[in-house]
Amino acid sequence: MPTLTQLREQAKSLKLIRLSGLKKSELQSLIDARVQKFGDIPVKHLHPGSVFKKMLGIASWEWSDAQLNILPGKYLSALCQVMGIPYSGTKAKCLERLKNAARVRQILKDYMSGDDIQALADSMKGAELKQLCKSVRTFAGSTKYAMAASLIQWKLTSSRKGQENYLNAISYLKEQRNKVVTFKPRQQELQAA
Secondary structure, rough: OOHHHHHHHHHHHOOEEEOOOOOOHHHHHHHHHHHHHHOOOOOOHHHEEEHHHHHEEEEEEHHOHHHHHHHHHHHHHHHHHHHHOOOOOOHHHHHHHHHHHHHHHHHEEEEEEHHHHHHHHHHHHHHHHHHHHHOOOOOOOOOHHHHHHHHHHHHHHHHHHHHHHHHHHHHHHHHHHHHHOOOOOOOOHHHHH
């Protein structure tokens, strides 16, 4: 039977965190759930990097508050970049932007192009469209059609920017992984030898 210390070390190697207050049996069940990939592990016990990676694989409107709140600022900033929205500012500002963008994207998910502008304008009241424009900080024209066009343009632009940022990040990581580190001795060391 492993000791509590051994269980904590094993849990850390499985990228589980916040383990200090857990009993031995609770810790063992978390480890078992992680190793055997069954059962839900509470978000508070997962490493932020694992949560971030999982969030990248699902639609933004499926992100939970627990997932967003556990992420440090650098991960929230990265999520903003992947969504193609402004990413600077405090953690609270990033959270607000992410939640607003996710909510608007969920509403706009069926509107794919400029051909859908009239359908969006007809499906909502002017005040609702204006509120959506305000929440994602895009131009709100004086007509429902103008607001709908602005929202669809925001969705298409932010999606394109987000995809570009994501692909650039993946490319950069691959480049770093494949980069060969060469040792270059300093000139003084060569002369001394």
